[in-house]
Amino acid sequence: MSIVKIVHHDEVIYTILDKPPPEPPKTPRYESQLEKQLKEMKIPQLRRTFGYAETPLKVPDQFLKKGEGLGQPMKKSDHKCIASGSLPPVPKCPPPGKKPEKPKTNFRVLNIKKVIKTKPLLVEPRLVDTRDGHTKKIKGSGEVPEFCLRKDFGQMPEYLVKRNRRIQKELDKIRYAEENKESLCKLINEEERLELLKDLKYNWQLLQKAFLQLPILTDTIPKIHRKTKMEQELKQLEKDIALVESNPYIYIYE
Incomplete structure (x- = not known):
């Protein structure tokens, strides 16, 4: 077993590891051009505060004068009335005359007459x-x-x-x-009876024509229902025609 001892080396552990990818640059923030114009056009307003820390003193020549107290001061106007031409003369007071004499009334006599005419209160x-x-x-x-x-x-x-x-x-x-x-029963005349009979026969012809145009094979339920309904209507029309033909006098109820 061999041991290798490396004393001098220039390797750094931070250079061996891969560096993380750089962050993508952020998109610039949207700034409205109108906002800049509004800020330039905006008039600065006075800020409301709690007042002065120390009340400023007035100038000595601004002391309280007569008529400038709590009452409302008179408004000064720059209007000047310029007379154009000659003005009419000021009307004079009428001469003092005698006052109209008041009618002399005798209140005693009036009161006596009122008392005589008044009725006494009933007990x-x-x-x-x-x-x-x-x-x-x-x-x-x-x-x-x-x-x-x-x-x-x-x-x-x-x-x-x-x-x-x-x-x-x-x-x-x-x-x-x-x-x-009036009686609800009404007798129809011969012309109306013939007209009614004619209309019934015409309706029967139309219904008979539609019935003959039906398909021969009735293999579905809707076809069966339709054919049955038309047969019933034909039978009812035939009964009505026979009833009108056999009865010359027909009454109807309104």
Whole structure:
């Protein structure tokens, strides 16, 4: 067994291993040109703060003057009224004249006339029901018969009278309709009977033609149903034709 001792060498372990592949370059971030224009056009606004750390003092000549207190100061206007031409004269006050005399009224006489014409208040009848003098009004107490003395006592109320009238009108309408009721049975004339017979025969011819055009072989259920249905319709039409031909007088119900 032989041992090889290498003392001097220039190998490095980091150069032996393969280096990882370099990362691909990132795509540049999208920047809108409009955003740059907006930032350039944007007007800087004042920032709101909590105020000054120390309140700045005013200039000495800006002291509080008369009329500049808490009240609203008067707005100064630069408007000047320029008169063009001659203005009309200022109207003068009318000369002082005598005041119109007020009519002299005798209020004593008026009050006496009003008192004479006024009617005295009617005394409300009362009832004393105890020895201590307890009183109560007779009206509404039930001591005097009031309800039986009314004009409408014992008469039917107005709402019941109107209701009975409405019911009676409806009954009269029903009775009149029943008396003048037309008969639902109507006799058709000969022309209408012949026209009906003609239409029935025409329908039978159309149905007979369609029945003859059916396939001879009925191997499916829909074909069987269709053929059976057409046979029933033909039989019914034949019965109707025979009934109209055998009966000269035919009545119909509307």
